[in-house]
Amino acid sequence: MSYGLEETSSNKVFHGTLKKYSFTSAALGGLKANFNLFLPVNADTEHKVPLLVYLAGLTCTEDNGAQKGGFFGAASSEGIAILFPDTSPRGAGIEGEDADWDFGTGAGFYLNATNPEFAKNYNMLTHVTTELPAVLEQSGQPIDLSRQSIFGHSMGGHGALTLYLGSKTKQYRSASAFAPISNPSQAPWGHKAFSGYLEGGIDEGKANYDATEMIAKTKESVHILIDYGTGDNFYKAGQLLPENFLKAARDAGHDEVQVRVRSQEGYDHSYYFISTFASDHVHFHANFLKA
């Protein structure tokens, strides 16, 4: 199929190129979708580079991580591409979609909706895992899709962990997250998302889209890095619950080489926190992407 891919901007950054594209997304019900793609300077069709996917948090777009994440210095030196999807469909026209900042537009939660009202458009899981790789492939990007890893922030950290752990095809070699929503079936944001998007509500979310539930059932060796800040108000409010994820991982036999969860004293939920540990995360993934 043709996606009608259109390049809408291009910026040189850290010797590589960041381009924004727009296309017609079947996964999102035929709506226009945007993404940003960073290619390091060494990428070309003779030398395909690995791909790191960055999933942003609530209210964000494909631009926040690109503008404020501070990922490009490390990605340039490692020779890794970064894909920045949007966080939800835009303009589906569903009633109440724009009423709250933590549901609907900007808050797609990286799942496939089963509630009939949302099921046509809110399929960010398929968009990220299947559709965007196909778009990159079809448009001839110099990317080796057999080498992918994934990371994200907050809701996007939830997305990174669940897409990594949920992939039966082992699509991603490693996952990392900044302040992820780690146990959404036990947190208000998760309750709201699961109740709204899923016909089976919180139970369906708990069964399919909860990283803590998933790591508890994962037997295979994993490569996961998580950072969160002790000054993060959403952490304090019980929205993130990284300790639950850590406990479930250790109980399931994943040691600190497989699952490392770092508590960062005094850091908050902002991109200032992310940028501080941005290079750490890129280099972490490079260990696996370039292995």
Add this chain to the structure above:
Amino acid sequence: MSYGLEETSSNKVFHGTLKKYSFTSAALGGLKANFNLFLPVNADTEHKVPLLVYLAGLTCTEDNGAQKGGFFGAASSEGIAILFPDTSPRGAGIEGEDADWDFGTGAGFYLNATNPEFAKNYNMLTHVTTELPAVLEQSGQPIDLSRQSIFGHSMGGHGALTLYLGSKTKQYRSASAFAPISNPSQAPWGHKAFSGYLEGGIDEGKANYDATEMIAKTKESVHILIDYGTGDNFYKAGQLLPENFLKAARDAGHDEVQVRVRSQEGYDHSYYFISTFASDHVHFHANFLKA
């Protein structure tokens, strides 16, 4: 005098702290003014750190450089504070102040207005060079004001160069700029600013606020670094004219140790360009701030 300094936000970043403050600015005619201040983790009253002042470009606020500049990694490792002033007074209520993006609000041009309509509020030169250091001093910030350098982007690059070259007290040890408006008396942005803010118009601007005119008359040794991108549409449109500055510097006997102007292939005017060379600039200033 009391400035009524108020801390309005605080974020930990790269082991240091970024705080936003608001105060009543006499230089800006009694309006509220904001600034951001980054302090590296090693700063305390027993160990005062040097200060690097970052002046942002047209339409920006005190936030753009902090959020997108990518300066904090290098500033943290060098142990240097960074001050981010706003780019103009806000809410002066002067007719036409908000009509254009390149004049008035967000476009103070780092001069002291002499046109009576603007003279009460548009005094960004005094705000940056005198008032903000006094605010930092009075509030007991752990900063050694005898060690200051200055840099900026576009209009803020113009500001950095002119404040550095214009300081009779040698307030700044070094200056650098990303894509500076280098010869404003020959460029449309400069014509608009000088005609609007200055009673003597372009002639007054050329005499007092044009970096190319100033370097031509500077006998003392200087420390200046400039980067601009060959893909910058404002460069192509003749708004920046860095070659004029370079020629004037060489004609006045400033060699490439004193004045280095680097043409960066393919980069544009955005913060993606700035972030690429951010560390270079911070390390450049560290040579002089820590000498």
